[in-house]
Amino acid sequence: MAPLRSARRPRGHRSLRLAVLLVAVAAGLGPLPGVAVAAPGGQQLNAADAALLNGVRLAGLWEMPAGQMAAEKGQSPKVREIGAGIATEHEELDRLTVEAANKLGASIPSDPTAEQKGWLTEMQTASGARFDQLFVTRLRVAHGKIFPVIGAVRAGTRDPVIRRLADDANRFVLHHMQMLESTGLVRWPELPPAALPAPGEDGLLAAASANSGPPIGVSSTVVWLVFLAALGTGGVATYRILRRT
Numbered sequence: 001m002a003p004l005r006s007a008r009r010p011r012g013h014r015s016l017r018l019a020v021l022l023v024a025v026a027a028g029l030g031p032l033p034g035v036a037v038a039a040p041g042g043q044q045l046n047a048a049d050a051a052l053l054n055g056v057r058l059a060g061l062w063e064m065p066a067g068q069m070a071a072e073k074g075q076s077p078k079v080r081e082i083g084a085g086i087a088t089e090h091e092e093l094d095r096l097t098v099e100a101a102n103k104l105g106a107s108i109p110s111d112p113t114a115e116q117k118g119w120l121t122e123m124q125t126a127s128g129a130r131f132d133q134l135f136v137t138r139l140r141v142a143h144g145k146i147f148p149v150i151g152a153v154r155a156g157t158r159d160p161v162i163r164r165l166a167d168d169a170n171r172f173v174l175h176h177m178q179m180l181e182s183t184g185l186v187r188w189p190e191l192p193p194a195a196l197p198a199p200g201e202d203g204l205l206a207a208a209s210a211n212s213g214p215p216i217g218v219s220s221t222v223v224w225l226v227f228l229a230a231l232g233t234g235g236v237a238t239y240r241i242l243r244r245t
Helices: 013-027 047-073 077-104 114-125 128-156 160-181 203-211 220-243
Strands: 035-037 107-109
Touching: 047 077, 047 107, 047 114, 047 128, 047 160, 077 107, 077 128, 077 160, 114 128, 128 160
Parallel strands: none
Antiparallel strands: 035 107
């Protein structure tokens, strides 16, 4: 299925920039790989709604196996318990995401990104306390990136299917962050800083306005440039955390 495209050009530079903001946060999870084709005949999604759909799907594709790995090889009983819980809940959230994509006739990723596969390989080669710290750090950073996307899209989406998915995703992702934080392994001062709109824009309300009006077109070049910037910020922060383990 062809990549999402807008039927019209964006109305003004500000709307484009707001859409790119949401895509940037979701892009921190990784570039979009090959897609799974859902049922045809769906409507055209705008950039913010598509960012949520793809971001939640990508999260599940690597966090399910990560949770299963933690359930089997976590050093502490707490990490093993949390890993099993996250794997089970992501399986349910992934089912809901696929159902939403089918209702909308949208294409969604079918495989984790190369970066996400690298994280799984990194976990496979780790053991003991190193594994526990790696598992908590990777997943807490990833959940922190998708969480603001969920809230901003939920505040402004016009689509009832996306709104319901945002409700479900918010519930699961919040619970996962709370579980990860309960391990005592989250290093708060070293987490990536919150992604904020430019000065003069009204926080998440401004970001959510990316959903207003007609679908917003964002070129693949812009998405890749924004992705590289977001990835660099998140990667440096994660490296600093893991370097101290």
